[in-house]
Amino acid sequence: MPEQCGRTFGEALLSGYLDGTLVQGDEQRVRLHLEDCESCRTLVDGLAAVKETIMTSTFDMPPDNEWSEGPSTGSSRVARGVGWPLVIGWAVLVCGYAVWEGWQESENLVERLILVGGVSGLGLLFLGVLLDRLKAMKTDPYREVQK
């Protein structure tokens, strides 16, 4: 900006003028100045041309089928949310029944110990994984939108 411009407002107002976001008084001040000042006019015209170029640009878009989980994402998360407890409930029932049957069938203490030890070990592993998943679900999805 040349020294002799004589602008009485901050240069950033030229951007506000370009965007049409100035209050009436500021808008008028800028407009009046632009009538007299060629260098500011050149600047605004230059900025306007760049803005117009950006505004009218068009980009290649990915086709709809590239959105993998797509729009159904919300619903499928809900479905998975309901599905897992059902699967877990079923697994617990079946295993429980198997253990009960095994217990009835087995003759001696060693067989019973092997049965109980194996099943409770598996159960603990499963519980550990489950707790991790729950913790991740609780913290993960909300992380990005908290400010």
Next chain:
Amino acid sequence: MVESPGLATFAGDAGGSDQELVDQALAGRREATETLAQRHRQAAYLLALQLLGNRDDAMDVAQEAMLRFFASLGTFDRERRVQPWLFTIVRNQVRDLWRRRQRRPGDGLSEAGEALTRQLVDLTANPEADLRRRELKQRVWRALAALPAAKREIIVLRDFHDLSYSDIAQVLDIPIGTVMSRLHGARQQLRAQLQAGGRHA
């Protein structure tokens, strides 16, 4: 290949405001979720593309942003608009990606600029006559890709996505009173870059 239609309207958009659709989606209505996704995912992709330059990265970021968007629907503040909120998520995802790759936002910019200009589409019926306009677009987007991330973000949000100053303040997490001056500084730097580039060309 599909070209970006006007961002606001889509064939098959069942209508209704974003807020109504959010309520319906929360009530479990699948069509509402689909309409919301179709209405906003292209803008999410474009913002990611313009910040990252790379098409595949942009798709990953946009997909993840949509997932997070729907996962956090329950905590969405009804006073806010959907787009700036989604853009906040996209921007955080983009910054996460830079961090994961141990890159600063300025690294690898010329590749990003080249990759980005390859995604530009020429919509004019008479490409010969508009050669100059096309070249100008390529120069502008290449120069944008070479700006520091904060400056690129604010210009893209305002001039391409047409966000209001208050929406910009929300997405970038800056005071609304600083938006105009930051925007002007960014535009000045872009213009200087273009002029310098023009002289070398």
